[in-house]
Amino acid sequence: MARKQKRRSRCPIAFSLDCFGDRWSLLVIRDMVFKGKCYFGEFLTAGEDIATNVLADRLERLEDAGIITRRRDPEKGTKIVYGLTDRGIDLVPLLLELIAWSGRHDPGTAAPRKFLRELESNRDELARRTIRNLRERQAAEPQR
Amino acid sequence: MARKQKRRSRCPIAFSLDCFGDRWSLLVIRDMVFKGKCYFGEFLTAGEDIATNVLADRLERLEDAGIITRRRDPEKGTKIVYGLTDRGIDLVPLLLELIAWSGRHDPGTAAPRKFLRELESNRDELARRTIRNLRERQAAEPQR
DNA sequence: CCGGATCCGTTTCGATACTG
DNA sequence: CAGTATCGAAACGGATCCGG
Numbered sequence: 001m002a003r004k005q006k007r008r009s010r011c012p013i014a015f016s017l018d019c020f021g022d023r024w025s026l027l028v029i030r031d032m033v034f035k036g037k038c039y040f041g042e043f044l045t046a047g048e049d050i051a052t053n054v055l056a057d058r059l060e061r062l063e064d065a066g067i068i069t070r071r072r073d074p075e076k077g078t079k080i081v082y083g084l085t086d087r088g089i090d091l092v093p094l095l096l097e098l099i100a101w102s103g104r105h106d107p108g109t110a111a112p113r114k115f116l117r118e119l120e121s122n123r124d125e126l127a128r129r130t131i132r133n134l135r136e137r138q139a140a141e142p143q144r
Numbered sequence: 145m146a147r148k149q150k151r152r153s154r155c156p157i158a159f160s161l162d163c164f165g166d167r168w169s170l171l172v173i174r175d176m177v178f179k180g181k182c183y184f185g186e187f188l189t190a191g192e193d194i195a196t197n198v199l200a201d202r203l204e205r206l207e208d209a210g211i212i213t214r215r216r217d218p219e220k221g222t223k224i225v226y227g228l229t230d231r232g233i234d235l236v237p238l239l240l241e242l243i244a245w246s247g248r249h250d251p252g253t254a255a256p257r258k259f260l261r262e263l264e265s266n267r268d269e270l271a272r273r274t275i276r277n278l279r280e281r282q283a284a285e286p287q288r
Numbered sequence: 289c290c291g292g293a294t295c296c297g298t299t300t301c302g303a304t305a306c307t308g
Numbered sequence: 309c310a311g312t313a314t315c316g317a318a319a320c321g322g323a324t325c326c327g328g
Contacts, residue, residue, distance in 0.1 A: 013178040014253035015170075015239075015246035023165040023301095034157040040310050051302045056311055066249075080310065087249050094245055095159075097238040102159035105210075105231050109158035167320090184291050195321045200292055222290060222328065 019065045024050050024058050029067070029088060030095055033134060038081050067091070083138050092134070093127050163209045168194055168202050173211070173232060174239055177278065182226050211235070227282050236278070237271050 019025050031037040031046050043055055050058075059082060062068045067088040073079035096119060102109040103116040111119075118126050163169050175181040175190050187199055194202075203226060206212045211232040217223035240263060246253040247260040255263075262270050 013174060013243060013255050013259065015174070015242040015255075016250040016253045017167055017170065018250075020164075020242075021167040021170075023161055026159075026161065026165075030157060030159070051304085052311065053313085054302060057301095090245060090248065094238070094241040097241045098159040098164075099157060101234060101238055104234065106160040106162075109160045111157050111159075115157065185289095193321090195323095196292065197294080197322095198320065201319095224291065 019062060019067060022058070024054060025062060026095070026098070028055070028058055028062065029084070029091055032068070032082065032084055032088070033092060033095060033130065036137065038083060040080060040082075062088075084134060089131055089134050089138075092130050096123060096127055096130075163206060163211060166202070168198060169206060170239070170242070172199070172202055172206065173228070173235055176212070176226065176228055176232070177236060177239060177274065180281065184224060184226075206232075228278060233275055233278050233282075236274050240267060240271055240274075 028043055031043055035046055037043055037046050063070050066085055069083045069085055071081055073081045099111050100119050103111050172187055175187055179190055181187055181190050188194065207214050210229055213227045213229055215225055217225045243255050244263050247255050
């Protein structure tokens with residue numbers, strides 16, 4: 001199915017919300033980054049409950065945006081494996097800021113204390129380590 | 145009108161998308177942070193085009209979330225002035241990460257080169273300066 | 289005029305059921 | 309397991325109206 005393209009007007013200090021201006025995309029990315037999830041079924045159970053059709057749509061959208069990859073698992077023939085592209089991995093600092101803000105201001109959302117403490121005291125190092133781990137996990141195939 | 149409350153389940157590495165999981169909220173906040181906008185009418189024209197009812201809803205939502213304030217302009221009696229709370233100002237680093245990522249990966253969104261360069265080379269200082277400016281502008285009344 | 293509120297057609301979302 | 313199909317509910321967006 002063809003994807004609907006919404007054109008946004010330009011703006012001096014600009015950013016793209018095409019991939020983040022919804023309730024689910026960042027949660028899916030977070031599951032990949034911080035929980036190592038990579039299967040459709042894992043996203044269904046790991047995060048909050050997202051409907052299957054919505055998940056399918058977000059995955060397709062993220063793939064179109066060049067943030068994730070989608071391919072067949074070479075081992076188990078039936079499974080589909082989703083992975084992060086470089087562009088997706090580069091979202092780590094953004095995710096960390098989001099976690100940090102939520103940790104500071106949203107009493108409901110509780111990332112582990114230890115994580116939050118390291119985040120506040122040594123953000124850049126935490127980002128580098130997270131990214132390094134991700135790259136190791138996905139080192140297999142060439143990303144665009 | 146009562147606000148609809150969606151309860152999200154908890155998650156190990158968590159963040160709240162209640163205020164950001166939509167197309168407009170972050171744009172409004174950006175207009176306040178980087179363009180000094182504070183009037184209803186300014187948000188209508190300054191950003192991309194948002195419908196008046198949607199804008200009203202987002203402003204109310206952001207106020208409920210403690211991110212912005214809403215009060216009468218003491219000078220011009222009729223006008224309403226919107227301002228950022230501390231919690232709102234604390235979103236600056238997140239906004240900067242979003243701008244940085246978009247600058248790196250989204251060819252369409254073009255923040256000024258100079259801004260992007262400083263962002264990449266000296267992010268923390270840029271954040272501090274931005275926040276300081278904001279506080280000066282809003283120093284008038286006590287925030288929460 | 290400014291800051292919305294209301295109405296209404298259209299689009300998108302989301303829960304469930306179903307399929308290869 | 310990895311998604312479609314369906315369909316009602318909600319959100320959006322445009323236009324218009326309204327109180328101060």
